[in-house]
Amino acid sequence: MEIGEALKITRKKLNLSQSEMAGDVLTKSYYSKIERGIHEINAQDLIDILNLHGIRIQDFFEEFNFEKNTFGKSNFDNLHRLVGNAYYQKDTDGLLKVIDAIDKFPNSQNNRLARGLRVEAKLLYQGLKYGPEKIDDETIKEVKQLMFNSDNWDELSLNLLSISIPVLKIEELNSIIGSLISKKAPSATSIRAKEIISSILINFLDKAYKSSFLKGKSITLAFKWLEQVDPSLKNYCFLKIYTNYYHALLSGEKNKTQRIREFLDDNGMEDLTRYLAR
Structure with a gap:
């Protein structure tokens, strides 16, 4: 109720x-x-x-x-x-x-x-x-x-990880993300867990870039996990945009990141671009 x-x-x-x-x-x-x-x-x-x-x-x-x-x-x-x-x-x-x-x-x-x-x-x-x-x-x-x-990374554990990303060191977070992905394949995860994990991985990629942590197994695994998520998620469209954005950002493709930001701005989503790493 x-x-x-x-x-x-x-x-x-x-x-x-x-x-x-x-x-x-x-x-x-x-x-x-x-x-x-x-x-x-x-x-x-x-x-x-x-x-x-x-x-x-x-x-x-x-x-x-x-x-x-x-x-x-x-x-x-x-x-x-x-x-x-x-x-x-x-x-x-x-x-x-x-x-x-x-x-x-x-x-x-x-x-x-x-x-x-x-x-x-x-x-x-x-x-x-x-x-x-x-x-x-x-x-x-x-x-x-x-x-x-x-x-088994239940919903409570995922929620706690999601909110603690700003206070965890990138090296520690890198290890945690590797453990999480190894136990939570997209195909065997509930819709709600997929939504939380997707948000966690996007925020992890954001922090990795801001921390100049540009390469590592967990980054590769994060992109692979995000690319396998099915379209049933309610935020699937934005998830794909964010995934492509951070992939371009971490790869140094500045022109592509600029095009994505312009696309969001042109469609009235300036609030989203404001929080994207550059």
């Missing part, structure tokens, strides 16, 4: 109008679009609305067929969405509120999903607040421990 739908059910149980439910947290118009699934709600606003009506976030999740008094997969999925929203909106307070919500689950200290999501939110918070270079060693150590606490 989507969070907007759960909010609507909760509001009706409380016999409140949309304006009353939103209070002074959101406008009635914006809140209405959240209930209808047009907009997503960020972590800070969700928790503020629930607090306004005396509802604990863990009780809110448990109400809708989520695990009773435990942190399970359903809780992870919903809170992970809030973490992503908070990060992209640069909402550091929202990230702190998600961390606080995770801590209130009775089993959060001994639950790998809860610990993984908590350290993910913590790393993103520190990165936004202080910059990637100032993320503390304890957080990086915990990320690595949880990342490697799975022999």
Whole structure:
């Protein structure tokens, strides 16, 4: 169940109008679009609305067929969405509120999903607040421990690797990428895992170029993996563009990289070219 739908059910149980439910947290118009699934709600606003009506976030999740008094997969999925929203909106307070919500689950200290999501939110918070270079060693150590606490690179490990690329040294990342690709062939990987791995490999190639790490087995394997990904991925088109761009960049084909940037700019995608290495 989507969070907007759960909010609507909760509001009706409380016999409140949309304006009353939103209070002074959101406008009635914006809140209405959240209930209808047009907009997503960020972590800070969700928790503020629930607090306004005396509802604990863990009780809110448990109400809708989520695990009773435990942190399970359903809780992870919903809170992970809030973490992503908070990060992209640069909402550091929202990230702190998600961390606080995770801590209130009775089993959060001994639950790998809860610990993984908590350290993910913590790393993103520190990165936004202080910059990637100032993320503390304890957080990086915990990320690595949880990342490697799975022999098969599950979704949690992949998520942690994805967000930790800025703080890992290129030599260390090179070794990790080699291990990942050796265990995760595109043909034997779920759609969701393919999407995460594709993003990881593009970011790895970007960091390799910026670090003047232009050759290596992992770079060759990364391109080979990306070239085998099937068109079923929702971001397949952009994935192919990025793959071709970084292949040209690492090969020194400046004219080709310029043509790709011009193509993106001419089609109204200047925001994408802004973050491409040059």
